[in-house]
Amino acid sequence: MKSFRVEADLAPSADPDSERWKAVPGVYAERDPFGKPLPEARTEVRSIWTGQNLYFLFISRYETLYPRPNPTPEKEAWGLWDYDVVEVFIGSDLENINLYKEFEVSPDGEFIDLDVDRSQKGKEVDWKWNSGMRYKTQIDRGRKVWTCEMQIPWKSIDARTPKPGNELRLNLYRIEGGPPSRKYIAWQPVHNPSYHTPERFGRLLLADGLR
Numbered sequence: 399m400k401s402f403r404v405e406a407d408l409a410p411s412a413d414p415d416s417e418r419w420k421a422v423p424g425v426y427a428e429r430d431p432f433g434k435p436l437p438e439a440r441t442e443v444r445s446i447w448t449g450q451n452l453y454f455l456f457i458s459r460y461e462t463l464y465p466r467p468n469p470t471p472e473k474e475a476w477g478l479w480d481y482d483v484v485e486v487f488i489g490s491d492l493e494n495i496n497l498y499k500e501f502e503v504s505p506d507g508e509f510i511d512l513d514v515d516r517s518q519k520g521k522e523v524d525w526k527w528n529s530g531m532r533y534k535t536q537i538d539r540g541r542k543v544w545t546c547e548m549q550i551p552w553k554s555i556d557a558r559t560p561k562p563g564n565e566l567r568l569n570l571y572r573i574e575g576g577p578p579s580r581k582y583i584a585w586q587p588v589h590n591p592s593y594h595t596p597e598r599f600g601r602l603l604l605a606d607g608l609r
Contacts, residue, residue, distance in 0.1 A: 399445065399601070399602050400423075400602075400603050400604075401445035401452065401453075401602055402422055402446050402606070402608050403447055403606055404607060407448050407450055407451055409532070410453070410534035410548070410549050411534055412455070412535055412536045413545070413547075414444070414457050418446070419444060422444040422445070422455075422608065424442045424445075424457075425442075425585060426440055426442055426443070427570050427571065427584055427585040428440040429583070429584055430582055430583065430587070431582055431584050431587055431590060431591065432589055433589065436581055436583055438459075438461075439574055439581045441458045441484070441572045441583055442456070443456050443585065444457075445602065447604055449559075450551065450552060451549050451550060451551055452488075452549075452552060452560075453548065453549055453550070454486055454550075455545065455546070455547045455548075456546045456570075457543060457545050458484060458543065458545070458546070458572060458574070459542060460505075460542055460574060460575075461542070461574075462575065462576075463537070463544070464481055464575050465505060466478065466480070466504065466506070469504070469506040471506065471507040471509070474509065474525065475508040475510055476510065478508055479502060479573060482505050482544075482573060482574055483502045483503065483504050483573050484502070484503055484570075484572045485500065485501065485570070485572065485593070486499075486500070486548065486568070487514075487569045487571070487599065488501075488566055488567065489566060489568075489596065490556035490566050491567075492565065494517075495596040495597060495599070496517045497514070497515055498514050498567065498596060500512040501550060503535060503546045503548060504535070505535055505544040505546075506535070507534075509531065509533060511529040514594070516594065529554035530551045531548060531551070531554070532548075532549040533548045534546070535547075560604060562605055562606045563604065564604045565602065565604075566601070567596065567599040567600075567601060568585075568599055569593070569600060570584070570586075571593050586598055586599060586600040
């Protein structure tokens with residue numbers, strides 16, 4: 399996947415038709431974790447970056463929303479993955495694939511960010527870590543589409559100065575619907591019930607601006 403450089407940081411809008419986003423090409427998460435096609439749950443993801451932040455925009459069609467009861471957008475929501483959510487798993491260490499960050503946002507604007515170290519058995523996840531992520535969600539109930547824009551500070555995910563050519567390890571996920579017919583949707587199938595399979599992640603390439 400390519401992320402395209404833009405000059406200015408703006409507050410997240412979650413608007414795919416905005417001047418900032420409308421020309422940005424995306425990728426599609428449209429398979430389950432084992433590679434089975436899920437065309438009805440096709441989810442587009444676009445990405446841009448600046449010197450300070452990395453952005454992702456998710457465009458998710460849905461049948462019925464399955465939100466967490468009594469949402470609390472002002473607080474981190476442990477267990478958010480049990481409900482409708484979009485997720486970014488990203489790591490800058492191309493050698494130690496066990497180190498990466500996890501970002502999740504729900505249609506109702508709940509979030510969680512996690513610092514993951516798969517080598518720390520029993521303590522793999524630091525949920526007290528704070529990335530400084532900002533985000534915005536919108537729900538278009540007429541079209542049955544919800545969108546999410548994440549603004550992730552570089553300092554929370556990569557010690558390098560961002561520049562064209564930098565690569566990061568990446569996977570993009572979405573969970574839709576309630577049991578028993580939940581859909582687990584992946585950009586790169588991991589061929590494992592757990593999304594935490596970093597050896598199956600893809601790559602994010604920082605590119606210059608659109609031409």
